[in-house]
Structures are given as structure tokens and as C-alpha cells.
Amino acid sequence: MKQKKRIWIYIIGTFLLAFPFHFGYDIFPNPVSAIFFPVNESIWEHMKMLFTTYLCFGIIEYPLLKHYHQDTKNELFSLWISALLIIPIFLLIFLPIYSIIKEQMIVTILLMFLAIAITKWIQFQLLNRFQDYKNLNVLTLILIVISYACFTYLTYDPPKSSLFRDPQNNTYGLELKK
Numbered sequence: 660m661k662q663k664k665r666i667w668i669y670i671i672g673t674f675l676l677a678f679p680f681h682f683g684y685d686i687f688p689n690p691v692s693a694i695f696f697p698v699n700e701s702i703w704e705h706m707k708m709l710f711t712t713y714l715c716f717g718i719i720e721y722p723l724l725k726h727y728h729q730d731t732k733n734e735l736f737s738l739w740i741s742a743l744l745i746i747p748i749f750l751l752i753f754l755p756i757y758s759i760i761k762e763q764m765i766v767t768i769l770l771m772f773l774a775i776a777i778t779k780w781i782q783f784q785l786l787n788r789f790q791d792y793k794n795l796n797v798l799t800l801i802l803i804v805i806s807y808a809c810f811t812y813l814t815y816d817p818p819k820s821s822l823f824r825d826p827q828n829n830t831y832g833l834e835l836k837k
Contacts, residue, residue: 661729662783670779673716674772678816680712681705694811698833699825702753703817706746707810709771713742714780724811732792733785736799741782743806772819 683696695711697704717738718752724731753770760766817823817832 663731665723665729665777666783669716669720669723669771670776672719673712673775675780676716677708677712677771680708680715682710683708693814693833694807698814699830700827701817701823701825701831702750702757702821703813703823704747704825704832707802707814709745709749709774710742710806710810713745713775714738716719730787733788733795736792736795737782737785737788739799739803739806740785741778745774745778746775 663737680696684692684698687696695707697708717734720738721731721734724734749771753767756766756770812834813823819831
């Protein structure tokens with residue numbers, strides 16, 4: 660199977676995984692799942708969902724990359740960078756459109772697909788770029804933990820800004836959900 664076709668499979672797989680992850684906290688409402696899944700309908704909580712979706716699809720993606728003899732020495736780093744980049748990329752595309760037309764689910768879903776496609780392309784560009792991959796993998800694991808520490812903080816004590824406000828309930832994170 661050609662590289663281009665495999666990348667499309669990874670894009671579609673990541674995109675499809677986001678849908679069950681959207682309801683992860685509703686299905687498993689506990690303090691741990693709140694770290695990984697959206698606890699409300701705020702824009703920020705959905706960025707956490709995209710980040711988690713990206714990393715979790717990497718668990719599926721890694722053996723596929725190995726199967727197709729793709730170099731995987733920088734998979735974890737390229738995955739983390741792309742998972743992190745999907746947040747500003749999605750926001751740069753989404754926020755101007757949202758300010759004009761407000762929430763239109765089909766538009767949001769299409770923009771999510773576009774952001775995933777862009778960041779998957781970046782991920783595969785990065786995959787073969789670095790030499791010292793053993794230290795890079797250790798550093799990446801630390802960065803993933805730091806990323807989730809930030810998500811945890813922003814879930815339990817979010818700033819009072821529109822990015823963190825649940826438009827349906829006018830609440831922020833879990834702080835006001837008691």
C-alpha cells in the first residue's frame with residue numbers, strides 16, 4: 660500500500676476515533692477520565708479531546724507503521740508535536756468562522772477533519788527528521804505528562820474566558836459542575 664493511501668487511512672482513523680472520545684467523560688464520569696475527555700461543550704475541552712484522540716490513535720498507528728516497514732524511531736515525538744499542533748491549527752481555522760456563523764456542527768466537523776489532515780501531514784514529515792531518538796522518546800514521554808498536567812489544571816480551574824466557557828450551561832470546566 661502506498662504511503663499516501665496509508666496517511667489517508669491514519670487521517671480517517673484519527674477522525675473517527677474523535678467521535679467516541681467526545682462522549683468519554685459522559686460514559687465514564689470520574690476525575691481521571693476528566694483529564695482526557697471533554698467535561699463540557701467548551702471549545703477548549705474539545706481541544707483536549709483532539710489531543711487525546713491523536714495520541715490514542717498512535718497506539719493503533721504504531722503497529723501499522725511497523726507492518727509497512729515505516730521508520731518509527733521518532734513516532735512518539737512526531738505524534739506528540741502533531742497532537743499539540745492540532746490545537747492552534749484548529750483554533751486558527753475555527754475561531755474566525757465561529758465568530759461569524761456561531762456553532763454549525765457540520766462546519767465544525769469538517770474543520771476538525773481538515774486540522775487532522777494538516778497535522779497528520781506534519782506528523783509524517785517529522786517522522787524521519789531526528790537522529791537521537793532514544794533521548795527524544797524519553798523527553799517526549801515527559802512532555803506528554805506535562806501536557807496532561809496542563810489539561811488537568813485547565814479542566815479543574817479554567818480561566819473565565821470564552822474559550823473555556825460551556826455555551827450550553829454557561830459553566831467552566833468541572834469547577835462549577837457539582
